[in-house]
Amino acid sequence: MFDDLADFHTWFAERRAANHYEVSAVPVDRIEGWRTEPETGDLVHHTGKFFAVRGLEVGTDHRETAAWTQPIIHQPEIGILGIVVKVVRGEVWCLLQAKMEPGNINLVQLSPTVQATRSNYTRVHRGNAVPYLEHFVAPREGRVALDVLQSEQGSWFLSKRNRNMIVEVPEDPAPREDFCWLSTSQIAELLRVPNLVNMDARTVLSGLPFFHAPELTEGLPAEQDGRPLHTTGQLLSWFTGCRARYQLNRRFVPLAGLPGWRRIGGEIIDEGKRFFSVTGVRVEASSREVGSWSQPMLRPVERGVIGFLGRHIDGVFHVLVHARTEAGTQDVVEMAPTVTCIPASYAGLPAARRPRYLRDLEEAAARGALVDVVHSEEGGRFYHAENRYVVADVGPDFGLDVPEDYCWMTPRQLTGFLRYGNHVNVAARCLLSCFPSAPALATR
Amino acid sequence: MFDDLADFHTWFAERRAANHYEVSAVPVDRIEGWRTEPETGDLVHHTGKFFAVRGLEVGTDHRETAAWTQPIIHQPEIGILGIVVKVVRGEVWCLLQAKMEPGNINLVQLSPTVQATRSNYTRVHRGNAVPYLEHFVAPREGRVALDVLQSEQGSWFLSKRNRNMIVEVPEDPAPREDFCWLSTSQIAELLRVPNLVNMDARTVLSGLPFFHAPELTEGLPAEQDGRPLHTTGQLLSWFTGCRARYQLNRRFVPLAGLPGWRRIGGEIIDEGKRFFSVTGVRVEASSREVGSWSQPMLRPVERGVIGFLGRHIDGVFHVLVHARTEAGTQDVVEMAPTVTCIPASYAGLPAARRPRYLRDLEEAAARGALVDVVHSEEGGRFYHAENRYVVADVGPDFGLDVPEDYCWMTPRQLTGFLRYGNHVNVAARCLLSCFPSAPALATR
Numbered sequence: 001m002f003d004d005l006a007d008f009h010t011w012f013a014e015r016r017a018a019n020h021y022e023v024s025a026v027p028v029d030r031i032e033g034w035r036t037e038p039e040t041g042d043l044v045h046h047t048g049k050f051f052a053v054r055g056l057e058v059g060t061d062h063r064e065t066a067a068w069t070q071p072i073i074h075q076p077e078i079g080i081l082g083i084v085v086k087v088v089r090g091e092v093w094c095l096l097q098a099k100m101e102p103g104n105i106n107l108v109q110l111s112p113t114v115q116a117t118r119s120n121y122t123r124v125h126r127g128n129a130v131p132y133l134e135h136f137v138a139p140r141e142g143r144v145a146l147d148v149l150q151s152e153q154g155s156w157f158l159s160k161r162n163r164n165m166i167v168e169v170p171e172d173p174a175p176r177e178d179f180c181w182l183s184t185s186q187i188a189e190l191l192r193v194p195n196l197v198n199m200d201a202r203t204v205l206s207g208l209p210f211f212h213a214p215e216l217t218e219g220l221p222a223e224q225d226g227r228p229l230h231t232t233g234q235l236l237s238w239f240t241g242c243r244a245r246y247q248l249n250r251r252f253v254p255l256a257g258l259p260g261w262r263r264i265g266g267e268i269i270d271e272g273k274r275f276f277s278v279t280g281v282r283v284e285a286s287s288r289e290v291g292s293w294s295q296p297m298l299r300p301v302e303r304g305v306i307g308f309l310g311r312h313i314d315g316v317f318h319v320l321v322h323a324r325t326e327a328g329t330q331d332v333v334e335m336a337p338t339v340t341c342i343p344a345s346y347a348g349l350p351a352a353r354r355p356r357y358l359r360d361l362e363e364a365a366a367r368g369a370l371v372d373v374v375h376s377e378e379g380g381r382f383y384h385a386e387n388r389y390v391v392a393d394v395g396p397d398f399g400l401d402v403p404e405d406y407c408w409m410t411p412r413q414l415t416g417f418l419r420y421g422n423h424v425n426v427a428a429r430c431l432l433s434c435f436p437s438a439p440a441l442a443t444r
Numbered sequence: 445m446f447d448d449l450a451d452f453h454t455w456f457a458e459r460r461a462a463n464h465y466e467v468s469a470v471p472v473d474r475i476e477g478w479r480t481e482p483e484t485g486d487l488v489h490h491t492g493k494f495f496a497v498r499g500l501e502v503g504t505d506h507r508e509t510a511a512w513t514q515p516i517i518h519q520p521e522i523g524i525l526g527i528v529v530k531v532v533r534g535e536v537w538c539l540l541q542a543k544m545e546p547g548n549i550n551l552v553q554l555s556p557t558v559q560a561t562r563s564n565y566t567r568v569h570r571g572n573a574v575p576y577l578e579h580f581v582a583p584r585e586g587r588v589a590l591d592v593l594q595s596e597q598g599s600w601f602l603s604k605r606n607r608n609m610i611v612e613v614p615e616d617p618a619p620r621e622d623f624c625w626l627s628t629s630q631i632a633e634l635l636r637v638p639n640l641v642n643m644d645a646r647t648v649l650s651g652l653p654f655f656h657a658p659e660l661t662e663g664l665p666a667e668q669d670g671r672p673l674h675t676t677g678q679l680l681s682w683f684t685g686c687r688a689r690y691q692l693n694r695r696f697v698p699l700a701g702l703p704g705w706r707r708i709g710g711e712i713i714d715e716g717k718r719f720f721s722v723t724g725v726r727v728e729a730s731s732r733e734v735g736s737w738s739q740p741m742l743r744p745v746e747r748g749v750i751g752f753l754g755r756h757i758d759g760v761f762h763v764l765v766h767a768r769t770e771a772g773t774q775d776v777v778e779m780a781p782t783v784t785c786i787p788a789s790y791a792g793l794p795a796a797r798r799p800r801y802l803r804d805l806e807e808a809a810a811r812g813a814l815v816d817v818v819h820s821e822e823g824g825r826f827y828h829a830e831n832r833y834v835v836a837d838v839g840p841d842f843g844l845d846v847p848e849d850y851c852w853m854t855p856r857q858l859t860g861f862l863r864y865g866n867h868v869n870v871a872a873r874c875l876l877s878c879f880p881s882a883p884a885l886a887t888r
Contacts, residue, residue, distance in 0.1 A: 078688045138685070138848070147681035149688065163688050210677060233654060236863060237591035237609075241582070244522045244593065244607050404582070419680060420864045 001093065001181045005189060008180065015098035015178055016108045019286045023102045026280040027266030032294040034280075041256020043278070043296050050117075051075035051381075053278055053296050055255040056158060062246035062325040062333070062405070064353070069259050071268060071278050072158045072328055073298065073381060074252075077118040078149065081200045082136040082165040084113040085145070085211065086172055086181075092211055093181045095132070095173065096201060101379025102283045103297050105386060109198040109376065110190065113179070131176055135167050142167040146207035149421040150429065151334060153377060154326030156276070156298050158250070161330070161421075164204045166211055184208060184436070191437040194374040195386070199430060202375065206429040209415050226315040228410045229400070238407045239423070242323035242333045245404075250327065267299075274345040276300045279383060299383040302344035303374070306427045307361040307390035309338045310370070311398050317441070318408040319391070320357070324425060334425035335417060338406070356403070364392035370438045375430065389431050391438065411435055445537065445625045449633060452626065459542035459622055460552045463730045467546045470724040471710030476738040478724075485700020487722070487740050494561075495519035495825075497722055497740050499699040500602060506690035506769040506777070506849070508797070513703050515712060515722050516602045516772055517742065517825060518696075521562040522593065525644045526580040526609040528557040529589070529655065530616055530625075536655055537625045539576070539617065540645060545823025546727045547741050549830060553642040553820065554634065557623070575620055579611050586611040590651035593865040594873065595778060597821060598770030600720070600742050602694070605774070605865075608648045610655055628652060628880070635881040638818040639830070643874060646819065650873040653859050670759040672854045673844070682851045683867070686767035686777045690849075694771065711743075718789040720744045723827060743827040746788035747818070750871045751805040751834035753782045754814070755842050761885070762852040763835070764801070768869065778869035779861060782850070800847070808836035814882045819874065833875050835882065855879055 002008040029036055033046050043053040056072040084095040099111040116130045135142055146166040151159075175181060182190070187205065191197050197205075230238070261270050269277035282294045308319040324336035341355040343362075351359065365372060370391040377385035400408065415432060417423040424432075435441045446452040473480055477490050487497040500516040528539040543555040560574045579586055590610040595603075619625060626634070631649065635641050641649075674682070705714050713721035726738045752763040768780035785799040787806075795803070809816060814835040821829035844852065859876060861867040868876075879885040 144677065144681040146677070147684045149684055163684060233588065233590070233863075237588040240591045240593055240607060240865070419677075420867075421684070423864075 022284040031280040040254040055253040055258040057253045059249040079117040079162045082114040103383040104379030105195040142169040145211040154328040158328040159330040188436040202430040202433040206433040297383040304342040304387040306387045307339045323405045336425045364394045371434045466728040475724040484698040499697040499702040501697045502771045503693040523561040523606045526558040547827040548823035549639040586613040589655040598772040602772040603774040632880040646874040646877040650877040741827040748786045748831040750831045751783045767849045780869045808838045815878045
């Protein structure tokens with residue numbers, strides 16, 4: 001436990017320095033331990049487990065484009081993202097880990113206590129046992145404050161979910177090497193540092209309000225300053241309407257010869273170079289379960305933006321939530337930030353063809369954002385996938401009338417849906433996790 | 445509005461008598477308007493829409509049998525089951541319909557205000573417009589008290605969902621022919637009559653508590669007499685654990701030559717005649733959107749049992765909920781009654797091979813059940829599919845330790861999960877709808 005965050009930073013720099021990591025690019029068709037399926041060109045692990053990169057054909061009436069093809073990660077198994085917590089001096093402390101992931105900016109970031117694929121904890125790739133895993137598998141001793149299957153990035157994963165867990169332990173495990181205890185207020189501070197707290201930690205941390213108020217969803221109308229614009233029932237009706245209204249059809253197609261994508265320079269990239277590529281990396285590490293390995297990764301062409309427009313409505317701060325459909329969304333739509341895109345993908349296009357509300361977000365952020373920080377996406381699958389996370393107040397003159405797939409709700413209402421799974425997408429959860437880092441939002 | 449239920453029964457008998465219906469059996473391969481796909485033997489509507497009967501291969505680690513094949517209804521579209529309600533003299537009144545369905549016992553049963561497949565309301569089979577549909581599609585005027593995508597019978601439907609809605613209307617629509625207003629206390633009384641209130645009405649009615657207390661889930665711990673055994677968070681953790689633990693894999697296989705099933709007497713039936721058959725019917729009706737039609741139906745071999753074991757725990761009545769996997773369950777498990785089976789399917793088997801808790805339920809019901817009534821399943825797809833709906837108090841000596849896929853919860857907690865969709869299965873919802881009909885349960 002660090003009384004001062006300066007001590008944390010010293011410790012963290014030491015952990016970074018204590019281990020040697022090297023990540024180098026390899027061509028997608030020459031990744032050790034991976035093979036290209038002869039019939040499809042899909043990239044699969046030699047065991048047939050772990051994950052695969054396949055081709056996907058998508059048809060939907062809920063995107064600008066009605067149909068497209070893209071590579072997608074296929075990993076039909078549920079991993080565990082778990083944080084061990086304890087209460088000390090009246091505050092909640094989390095056991096986090098300094099963990100290397102090959103796709104991370106800075107390589108080492110703060111991750112949950114346990115971040116394990118099913119392959120990990122069933123030892124498919126023969127690594128060491130996962131530390132602290134015993135707190136997240138039956139029989140457990142701790143009190144479970146959060147336990148929900150949450151979706152991962154729908155643009156890059158097909159229906160992938162992880163089990164997000166927060167478990168309060170009765171005893172105080174001494175931190176192993178690479179682990180440390182941080183208070184929630186310290187974590188809030190660290191969430192303002194770019195590329196430090198990883199995505200897996202952020203998605204779990206978005207559920208921390210349930211630790212403090214287990215019946216959070218049941219507290220309405222208990223907003224501090226007034227009533228939300230819509231009741232929970234109205235929000236659910238909006239969400240149900242979106243799920244019933246839109247279509248999303250997918251089928252696997254061969255990765256080889258995928259229309260609109262080509263192999264160039266050892267990568268598979270979309271012809272316009274507007275979205276992302278599939279690349280390969282070789283990793284040498286001294287501190288991971290396995291000393292070295294190679295794997296495919298997805299690499300976005302540019303930094304993205306993930307942002308909520310927000311405003312006060314009758315004295316209560318609301319954010320504008322989008323019912324968003326992505327290629328891999330399990331059930332048509334999930335609640336997403338107002339804006340999710342790579343702005344560079346739309347460079348040179350007329351304003352009407354840029355993503356809705358992007359300009360509003362950029363303009364409001366330029367006047368001063370409540371949250372404005374760059375974080376990385378999951379460094380185990382995505383290479384240098386950065387997003388600018390923004391919450392910007394657009395002010396009281398911003399119209400309340402929105403298209404039918406958008407809806408105003410309070411951060412508390414949105415958090416309430418988070419524990420039912422497949423309601424709040426990973427971008428929205430990660431953005432919610434940053435709210436405590438914003439003084440103007442933390443008290444709401 | 446009937447001041448006396450005797451008047452309702454008179455009206456209902458008149459509605460039954462006013463129309464002429466005739467349902468006759470036809471062989472599955474000679475259903476007018478339907479064809480057998482040459483490659484697969486699947487039964488499909490000539491338009492390619494409506495629904496199909498296909499073969500399904502199921503593999504799971506969460507049933508007595510690890511793998512099996514069966515016919516299943518494939519209808520990948522979301523229908524609407526909607527009830528219009530109004531408040532009069534301080535009580536909620538529902539607009540229900542006397543509706544014929546070919547599979548119904550007694551043919552005519554009470555159904556929701558609107559019971560429409562997407563084919564219905566997009567006019568695929570060219571019927572008349574659906575009365576009162578305007579209250580359930582945008583733009584609507586009424587207050588939405590419930591709006592959730594709910595699963596249908598997982599044993600017979602693949603991932604089928606309907607949109608369950610309750611809408612309070614500002615004006616009082618005069619009931620059309622075949623429609624009537626009934627108060628919730630009158631409906632509670634009618635739920636004690638066998639085969640009168642149809643499944644579609646029952647599933648929607650299970651959400652009526654949200655009309656009275658919109659934030660129902662948010663009232664905990666507000667049980668009248670004490671605290672539930674588990675918190676909402678613990679129940680969700682149990683449910684998440686079941687979804688993460690078990691596997692359910694399905695793929696379509698040809699209906700022709702489906703292993704374990706054979707065509708005999710114009711039906712497709714399992715070789716042991718223990719489960720159900722696929723049959724055909726021809727319907728002549730004077731009061732439906734279409735005057736006559738033919739269709740396939742699923743016909744169970746015997747009456748089933750759907751039952752909750754219940755007991756008081758620290759003064760609070762709890763039911764024993766099963767996390768159940770069925771062939772068509774969309775997401776591995778849903779919360780189900782303690783017992784769901786056709787007892788005759790297990791006749792002659794040793795006790796150890798009969799469904800868990802069936803004997804406890806039968807014995808407790810023999811001593812006096814809280815709910816004990818026979819209702820029909822959806823008469824539009826299932827022919828004479830009756831279930832005995834039972835809630836039986838097993839008494840305070842019944843052990844609280846249960847297998848890991850069972851969990852005690854209060855009816856209020858179970859109802860709370862109902863509005864998030866894909867949590868509470870149709871059997872459990874239908875059983876919950878009967879709780880107000882039981883004096884001992886109605887006040888809880």
